[in-house]
Amino acid sequence: MKQLLFSTALLAIATTAVAQDKPVLTVLTYDSFASDWGPGPKVKAAFELTCQCELNFVAAGDGAALLARIQLEGARSDVDVVLGLDTNLVAAATATELFQDHGINDVDFALPIVWDNPVFLPFDWGYFAFVYDKETVSNPPNSLRSLGESDLKIVIQDPRSSTPGLGLLMWVKSAYGDQSGEIWQGLSDNIVTVTKGWSEAYGMFLEGEADMVLSYTTSPAYHLIAEDDASKAAALFDEGHYMQIEVAAKLAASDQPELADQFLRFMVSDGFQSIIPTTNWMYPAVVPEGGLPDGFDTLITPPKSLIYSADEAADARDEGLEEWLAILSQ
Amino acid sequence: MAGHSQPVVKFWPGFVAAALLAALTLGTLGAVAVRAEGWGVLGPADWAAIRFTVFQALLSAAISVGVAIPVAKALSRRQFLGRKLLVTLLGAPFILPVIVAVLGLLAVFGRNGIVSVVFGWVGLEPIQIYGLHGVVLAHVFFNLPLATRLILQGWLATPSEQFRLAAALDLSAADLSRVLERPMLRDVLPGAFMVVFVICTTSFAVALALGGGPRATTVELAIYQAFRFGFDLGHAALLALVQFSICAVAAGIMLWVRVPHASGVGLDRTVQRWDARGKVSGTIDAFWISLAAVFLMLPLFMIIARGAPGILDLPAHIVDAAGRSLLVAFTAALLTIGLALPVALGAVGLRRIPWLAGSLEGVGYLAIAASPLVIGTGLFLVLFPIANPVAIALPLTAVVNALMAVPFALRALLPAVAQIEAQYGVLADSLGLLGWQRVRWLQLPRLRRPLGFSAGLAAALSMGDLGVIALFSDPDRTTLPMQMYRLMAGYRMDEAAGVALLLLALSLAIFWIFDRGGRIDADR
Numbered sequence: 001m002k003q004l005l006f007s008t009a010l011l012a013i014a015t016t017a018v019a020q021d022k023p024v025l026t027v028l029t030y031d032s033f034a035s036d037w038g039p040g041p042k043v044k045a046a047f048e049l050t051c052q053c054e055l056n057f058v059a060a061g062d063g064a065a066l067l068a069r070i071q072l073e074g075a076r077s078d079v080d081v082v083l084g085l086d087t088n089l090v091a092a093a094t095a096t097e098l099f100q101d102h103g104i105n106d107v108d109f110a111l112p113i114v115w116d117n118p119v120f121l122p123f124d125w126g127y128f129a130f131v132y133d134k135e136t137v138s139n140p141p142n143s144l145r146s147l148g149e150s151d152l153k154i155v156i157q158d159p160r161s162s163t164p165g166l167g168l169l170m171w172v173k174s175a176y177g178d179q180s181g182e183i184w185q186g187l188s189d190n191i192v193t194v195t196k197g198w199s200e201a202y203g204m205f206l207e208g209e210a211d212m213v214l215s216y217t218t219s220p221a222y223h224l225i226a227e228d229d230a231s232k233a234a235a236l237f238d239e240g241h242y243m244q245i246e247v248a249a250k251l252a253a254s255d256q257p258e259l260a261d262q263f264l265r266f267m268v269s270d271g272f273q274s275i276i277p278t279t280n281w282m283y284p285a286v287v288p289e290g291g292l293p294d295g296f297d298t299l300i301t302p303p304k305s306l307i308y309s310a311d312e313a314a315d316a317r318d319e320g321l322e323e324w325l326a327i328l329s330q
Numbered sequence: 331m332a333g334h335s336q337p338v339v340k341f342w343p344g345f346v347a348a349a350l351l352a353a354l355t356l357g358t359l360g361a362v363a364v365r366a367e368g369w370g371v372l373g374p375a376d377w378a379a380i381r382f383t384v385f386q387a388l389l390s391a392a393i394s395v396g397v398a399i400p401v402a403k404a405l406s407r408r409q410f411l412g413r414k415l416l417v418t419l420l421g422a423p424f425i426l427p428v429i430v431a432v433l434g435l436l437a438v439f440g441r442n443g444i445v446s447v448v449f450g451w452v453g454l455e456p457i458q459i460y461g462l463h464g465v466v467l468a469h470v471f472f473n474l475p476l477a478t479r480l481i482l483q484g485w486l487a488t489p490s491e492q493f494r495l496a497a498a499l500d501l502s503a504a505d506l507s508r509v510l511e512r513p514m515l516r517d518v519l520p521g522a523f524m525v526v527f528v529i530c531t532t533s534f535a536v537a538l539a540l541g542g543g544p545r546a547t548t549v550e551l552a553i554y555q556a557f558r559f560g561f562d563l564g565h566a567a568l569l570a571l572v573q574f575s576i577c578a579v580a581a582g583i584m585l586w587v588r589v590p591h592a593s594g595v596g597l598d599r600t601v602q603r604w605d606a607r608g609k610v611s612g613t614i615d616a617f618w619i620s621l622a623a624v625f626l627m628l629p630l631f632m633i634i635a636r637g638a639p640g641i642l643d644l645p646a647h648i649v650d651a652a653g654r655s656l657l658v659a660f661t662a663a664l665l666t667i668g669l670a671l672p673v674a675l676g677a678v679g680l681r682r683i684p685w686l687a688g689s690l691e692g693v694g695y696l697a698i699a700a701s702p703l704v705i706g707t708g709l710f711l712v713l714f715p716i717a718n719p720v721a722i723a724l725p726l727t728a729v730v731n732a733l734m735a736v737p738f739a740l741r742a743l744l745p746a747v748a749q750i751e752a753q754y755g756v757l758a759d760s761l762g763l764l765g766w767q768r769v770r771w772l773q774l775p776r777l778r779r780p781l782g783f784s785a786g787l788a789a790a791l792s793m794g795d796l797g798v799i800a801l802f803s804d805p806d807r808t809t810l811p812m813q814m815y816r817l818m819a820g821y822r823m824d825e826a827a828g829v830a831l832l833l834l835a836l837s838l839a840i841f842w843i844f845d846r847g848g849r850i851d852a853d854r
Contacts, residue, residue, distance in 0.1 A: 031820070059805050061558075068561035072802075076718035158543070160559035193460040194543025196819065203821030209441050322373065329378030329544035 024054045025259045027248075028066055030084040030163075032199045032280075034059035039279035046271045053259055062197030063163030063246070067093055074098070075253040080260045083123065083248035083267075086163045087307065088170055090120050090247065091314035100252040103261070107268045110287045111245060112305060120247035123267050124282035126216040127241040127302050128167045129234035130154065137211050140235040144172060147212075147235075148186020155192050155201040155210040159321060162197045163244065164214050169320040170313060171242035174306040180320065184327045194328070217241065217300050222281045225295040233300075240304030246282065338686070340765050344676020347669045348693040354733050355696040358708025359574055365711050366567035375544050379552040380572060386462060386548070387530035390469035391523045397470070398477035398522070399515065401622045404615035405478070406485035407603040416623055417482075420475035423626075425787065425841050427794025428472070428535040429811050430830045433818060434629025435459070435468055437636060437827075444628070464540035465548075469533065473526040475626060480525070484518035486600075493603050520587040528580045532573070532701045535796040539815065549573045553703045557801055563711065570704040581699040630834075636824065637831030644828055647806075648813055652832060655793055655810040658728045659840055662792035663785040665732035670694065670739035670784060671777075675769065678747040694740045697733050705730050706798035723802035727809065731792035739784035746780040747773065782848015790841035794833060810836070 034040040034057040044055045060069045063084045070082060075098065085093055093099060101118045109115050115122055130147065132140055141147040147154070157165030172180045192210045195201040205213035212235070223229040248267060250260035266272055274288035277296065284292075308316055405417070423431070438444050439459050446456035459467070488510060496506050534550040541547055547555070549572055556566035677691040709726060710719050719726070750773055758764075758772050774781075796811040803812050810833050817826035 035820075065559055068558055071561040072558075073718055073720050074714070077720075158555075158559065160555060191543065192458065193541075200819045200821070203819075207442060207821055325373060325375035325544055329375040329547070 022052065022054045023256055023259060024056050025051070025081070025256050025263055026056045026058060026079050027081045027083050027263070028058050028060055028069065028079040029082075030063045030066060031059045031061060031197055033057070033084055035199070037279075039275050042275045042279060043272055046275065047263060047266050050266065050271075051259065051262055053256075055263070062157065062161050062165075062199070064089060064159070064166055065161040065196070067096075068161075070098055070251070071096055077251065077253065079251055080254040080256050081248055081250050081263055084163070085120065085247050085249070086167070087245045087247070087310055088163070088166050088313040088317060090117065090310040092317075093249070094119060094310075098251055098253070099249040100254075100257075102249065102264050104264060104268065107286060109268075109285050110283075111285060112243065113245075113307065115245075117247075117310070120249045121264055121268060122245050122247050122285040123272070124276050124280055124285050125243060125245040126218050126282040127243055127305065128164060128171055129215065129217040129219075129237075129241055129300070129302075130212040131205070131215045131219045131232055131234050132212045134231050134233050140212075140233070142236065143238045144175065144183050145186060148183060148188075148190060150190070152190055152211040153192045153209075154187070154190045154212045154214070155204050156187075156194055156214045157198055157201050158194050158196055159317075159324060162195070162201075163246070164198050164201075164216075165194070166317065167242055167244050168214055169324055170308055170316055171306065173316045173320045174242060174308060175239040181323055181327060184324060188328055188330075191328070216244075216282065217302065218277075218281050218283065218296070221277075221293075221295050221299055224298065225278060225293065236300045236302065240306045241302035243305050243307040245285075245307075338680065338683070341672075341676040341679050343672035344679075344690055347672040348676070348690050351669060351673070351693050351696060351733065351736065354705060354709075354729070355693075355700045358705045358712070359570075359700075361708040361711045362567045362570045362574075362704060365563060366571050367564040369568070371565065371568060372572070375547075376552065376569065376572070378544065379547045379549050379569075380576070382462070382546060383531055383533075383548045383550075383576060386465050386469070386533075386546075387527045389462075390466050390473060390530045391526040393466065394470050394473040394477045394526045395481075395519060395523050397618075397622070398474055398481050399519075400614070400618040401474070402478045402481035402485055403511075404618045405482055405600075407600055408615050408619065409600050410619075413600075416619070417479075419626060420479050423472045423475050425790035425794070425837055426472075426630075427796070427811055427830075427833050427837055428468075429539065429796050429814050429818070430633060430794065430834050431471055431629060432468055432536060432539045433814070433823075433826055433830045434633045435464075435471060436818075436823075437632035438629050439464075439467060444632075460540055461546045465533070465536055465546060468536040468540055469526075469530045471626070471629065473529060474622065476529075477522045477526055478622070480522040481515070481518055484514050488514055521584075524580070524584040524587055528577070528584055528698075531576050531580055534703060534800075535811075535815075538796070538800070539818065549576065550701060550703050553707060554800060557707065557710075563707075566707050567711070570701075570707045573701050573704050574699070577699040577701055633827060633830050633834060636827035637829075640824055640828030641831050644825075644832065648810070648829055648832070651808060651810045651813045652836065654724060654807070655833075656836065656840070658724055658731065658809060659789040659793040661725075661728040662731040662735065663789035663844065665728060666735045666739050666788035667781060667785055669732065670736050670743055671781070673736075674740055674743040674747045675773065677744065678751050681748075691740070691744070695737050698737045700733070702730050702734060702795075702797035703801065705733065706801045710801065719802045720804045723799060723804060723807070724809070726802060727795070727799045728792065730798045731795050732788060734795075735784070735788035735791050738787050742780040742784050742787075743777065746777055750776050778848045778850075780848070782844050782846070786841040786844030786848075789844055790837045793837045793840055 032038045040057045044057065047055050060066055063086060066082055066084055067089055070077060070079065099119050102121045104121060109122060111122060111125055137152065141150050156168055159165040159169045172183050176183050195204065201213050202215060204210060217234045220232045220234055223232040248264065250264060254260050268286055270289055273284040273286045274290065276282060276284040277293050436443060436459065439457060441456045441458065449456060492510055496510060501509065532550060533548055537546065537548040537551040541551060549569055553566050553569045553573065556562045556569055673690050673694045677687045680687040713719055754772055758768055763772060794811055796815060799809050799812050805816065810829065814826055814829040814833060817829060
């Protein structure tokens with residue numbers, strides 16, 4: 001019994017974080033943001049130069065799973081800032097009452113819509129799109145409907161755990177309204193698998209497990225700029241492309257409220273925004289001083305952009321999720 | 331007055347352990363039931379998950395048992411170099427971490443795996459592993475060996491005189507099958523089928539890694555999704571009740587059809603079969619044995635081949651995760667013994683009060699029908715108001731892992747305790763060797779083997795477990811199987827293979843150390 005107590009105690013010690021001298025700001029984000037090749041390391045280095053603190057990114061799956069993770073821990077969480085929700089989740093996140101106003105009103109955002117949400121602050125945006133390899137797909141579809149009619153294999157993300165997956169739900173709903181069920185019926189036999197997050201899906205596409213992957217119009221810029229590979233492209237769809245605006249907010253129960261404010265302020269400054277295009281491969285929320293990097297001009301620009309307000313998105317999400325689950329589980 | 335000299339109160343540790351076990355299984359189920367939404371809320375996707383759970387389990391059990399029949403038959407009557415190794419290997423999947431096997435299967439059957447490459451040479455499309463067939467494939471990989479062992483036992487239990495008699499009577503193959511084989515199979519197959527079925531209904535890690543979206547989701551996976559994706563506690567609790575019902579029904583059927591006992595004793599010999607002398611039957615047997623051997627060994631070989639180059643320079647966070655996993659495994663092993671031993675001692679010591687002994691034993695076996703995710707959900711509901719579940723994820727994992735290993739430990743300990751009591755009980759009573767003294771001087775020294783085996787099993791199962799940790803894990807403070815799953819999900823397959831090899835080695839080593847420890851200067 002003594003051994004038993006001893007090893008339980010040991011386990012408890014091992015799970016407790018080691019005490020730090022500098023204050024630690026914990027930011028919960030999605031996997032690809034915190035990864036070695038994402039914005040995480042550069043943002044950490046840049047912010048730590050100014051804050052006399054330690055910035056700690058904790059990755060927890062894809063964007064939509066972040067919200068569930070915060071609810072799982074409730075007010076006891078060590079997390080100070082959540083970075084990586086989007087407009088489709090804002091209503092649900094606000095309803096948890098776990099987040100607090102940012103109080104930042106003087107930023108000149110380069111967003112396609114006016115931003116006035118008091119709790120959530122945008123850090124980047126983009127258009128969802130299906131990305132393919134020009135060498136294997138010679139005749140890409142020009143709409144969600146024609147994609148469903150083709151025999152192309154696609155990988156998408158689960159709308160319950162991933163913001164792109166949720167984005168596709170919104171895309172279908174906002175473009176097709178009452179006909180959204182038909183579109184999903186059409187897509188259903190094209191789907192190889194539904195992944196938990198964007199990273200998994202994009203990895204599968206790059207490994208050749210599918211012809212197209214749900215990603216962003218900006219994804220080909222990564223291959224062009226970072227890998228000097230012009231073979232990837234995003235298919236332009238006639239019905240328009242749904243937009244994503246990615247946001248962050250601080251938690252009401254944060255034990256580092258000043259540092260959290262400082263971080264949010266940093267997030268909309270040039271130091272953070274200039275890192276975004278070539279690490280997160282999205283459009284920055286505020287145009288950096290040097291403008292967009294070369295290569296971004298080669299990207300497609302949707303003739304029509306679709307987006308729901310936070311409240312519309314909340315309704316569309318419940319309805320769309322039920323429909324999606326019913327059709328895809330058959 | 332032998333047997334009455336030990337009063338009921340002397341067995342209080344057994345009752346305490348049984349109360350803890352009941353709290354963890356029935357108590358968490360109660361918490362879940364209180365919180366669950368009404369049955370009416372089950373949507374089409376939930377029904378699809380229920381159908382998929384049952385269907386894939388039926389299919390997995392049918393294929394595992396169907397293939398196991400010819401393999402066991404071949405093994406029962408052929409002696410060849412490596413037979414002993416193959417039979418030993420048939421016992422290995424039990425302690426093989428699921429996620430490691432999945433990676434090995436991907437390397438063989440995935441889109442870039444060996445089979446697809448070979449298909450490509452002859453102009454065939456690569457195969458697709460995600461979805462129903464991937465899930466069933468992985469389940470067959472794990473359960474074909476178990477089914478083979480169970481059926482092999484049946485074949486070897488048939489007295490060789492009967493085969494000799496059949497040969498003397500010059501029975502045809504069809505007659506032999508009618509008179510000897512079919513009755514034996516009728517006896518053994520239902521039990522083997524049900525064991526595999528029950529194991530497959532609680533599948534989580536396989537469905538997590540190889541499921542193909544809402545179309546290939548098990549109920550366990552749906553619980554995880556309701557929890558981690560939507561934080562819909564009422565729905566998670568409802569699904570947990572569904573999962574418990576499936577397990578309870580399956581376990582009920584299992585009690586009803588007799589389950590054969592896979593002791594592993596005597597599997598090293600073959601039966602002399604006069605009907606096996608023909609060339610055709612020799613070729614058929616060789617085919618089945620090679621098929622099973624290649625199917626079981628190739629994925630493991632791929633893990634070793636792909637993982638070996640990277641194992642020496644694994645990053646620090648992987649080494650940390652390995653340390654945490656070892657700590658969880660050791661804790662789980664101690665907890666398992668701490669729970670199972672008092673229950674076993676109580677159940678045997680109180681055998682003169684059958685209802686009491688029976689209840690103790692019954693509570694010990696409850697965990698068979700429990701699902702880790704149901705317990706995890708229940709624990710969360712109970713603990714959430716008082717603690718941050720993410721901060722205590724590792725102790726929770728150790729507790730749930732320990733609980734799941736208790737039935738196996740009881741199965742090893744109960745007969746051993748009963749034998750000691752039968753041999754030395756009267757003598758010990760007459761010497762007044764009671765309570766702790768009796769445990770210390772009489773039982774513990776003689777229980778080293780089953781204790782070592784149980785602890786090893788619990789530690790190895792815990793080491794490779796990817797279940798309840800997925801509910802609460804924090805990526806920075808997680809276990810080795812969880813880290814491995816993350817690497818796989820991110821398609822970093824070479825790194826994942828290195829971690830897989832480490833995990834495999836640690837699981838086998840930890841089992842071996844405990845099991846060996848139990849055998850050192852064993853009381854013979």
